[in-house]
Amino acid sequence: QQQVKQSPQSLIVQKGGIPIINCAYENTAFDYFPWYQQFPGKGPALLIAIRPDVSEKKEGRFTISFNKSAKQFSLHIMDSQPGDSATYFCAAILNTGGFKTIFGAGTRLFVKA
Amino acid sequence: NAGVTQTPKFRILKIGQSMTLQCTQDMNHNYMYWYRQDPGMGLKLIYYSVGAGITDKGEVPNGYNVSRSTTEDFPLRLELAAPSQTSVYFCASSDRGQETQYFGPGTRLLVL
Numbered sequence: 001q002q003q004v005k006q007s008p009q010s011l012i013v014q015k016g017g018i019p020i021i022n023c024a025y026e027n028t029a030f031d032y033f034p035w036y037q038q039f040p041g042k043g044p045a046l047l048i049a050i051r052p053d054v055s056e057k058k059e060g061r062f063t064i065s066f067n068k069s070a071k072q073f074s075l076h077i078m079d080s081q082p083g084d085s086a087t088y089f090c091a092a093i094l095n096t097g098g099f100k101t102i103f104g105a106g107t108r109l110f111v112k113a
Numbered sequence: 114n115a116g117v118t119q120t121p122k123f124r125i126l127k128i129g130q131s132m133t134l135q136c137t138q139d140m141n142h143n144y145m146y147w148y149r150q151d152p153g154m155g156l157k158l159i160y161y162s163v164g165a166g167i168t169d170k171g172e173v174p175n176g177y178n179v180s181r182s183t184t185e186d187f188p189l190r191l192e193l194a195a196p197s198q199t200s201v202y203f204c205a206s207s208d209r210g211q212e213t214q215y216f217g218p219g220t221r222l223l224v225l
Contacts (some may be wrong), residue, residue: 004155006155006222007120009153020141032159032212033214034213041218042218042219043117043202043203043205043216043217043218043219043221044216045216046213046214049212049213063174089155089156091155093212094213097163097169099144099207099212099214100156100161100171101150101156101214102158102172103155103157104155105153105154105155106153106154106155
């Protein structure tokens with residue numbers, strides 16, 4: 001019930017393509033859903049996040065789509081660039097006094113020039 | 114601001130040795146977290162703290178201990194290192210009431 005399932009494990013797209021990464025969760029108590037971007041040798045950095053009462057959020061070229069009834073959410077990267085090549089993690093957060101974060105397994109994205 | 118800093122960057126331990134991974138943040142954040150990241154996997158929460166003197170277990174606390182005597186520091190202790198603890202360890206912090214976590218650069222630990 002605490003798991004967050006992420007797919008695909010890896011993704012290769014051409015420059016300008018729109019990679020889509022999907023995540024699913026089971027615990028309806030999660031109340032915040034961030035996406036993190038991680039470059040090799042670095043810690044994850046917050047990219048964009050959404051709350052479950054919102055169906056879509058856009059920030060620049062990054063969009064989260066959220067389907068509360070299906071308990072699924074996805075990240076879309078518009079006009080992808082080689083610099084977007086990184087590992088992307090979805091996460092789900094439980095507010096337990098602290099913020100208990102459950103991460104997906106990650107998606108390695110490679111954008112071909 | 115340096116943000117979240119971690120030391121050491123890399124360490125090799127022998128089975129049964131102990132060590133402390135250091136984590137310091139200069140953002141005056143109340144909440145701090147320790148995660149481990151195994152190859153090809155997401156991050157697993159080990160312990161977290163909502164303030165000085167308060168800590169709680171995450172998903173994978175076995176084999177680790179933490180303390181939080183100040184707002185700035187949140188050290189992670191391995192008492193009897195095991196090969197299964199070979200991983201990259203990340204410390205993170207967040208402000209009270211804010212879900213956004215800021216991560217340190219990580220400590221790579223190899224237990225042989």
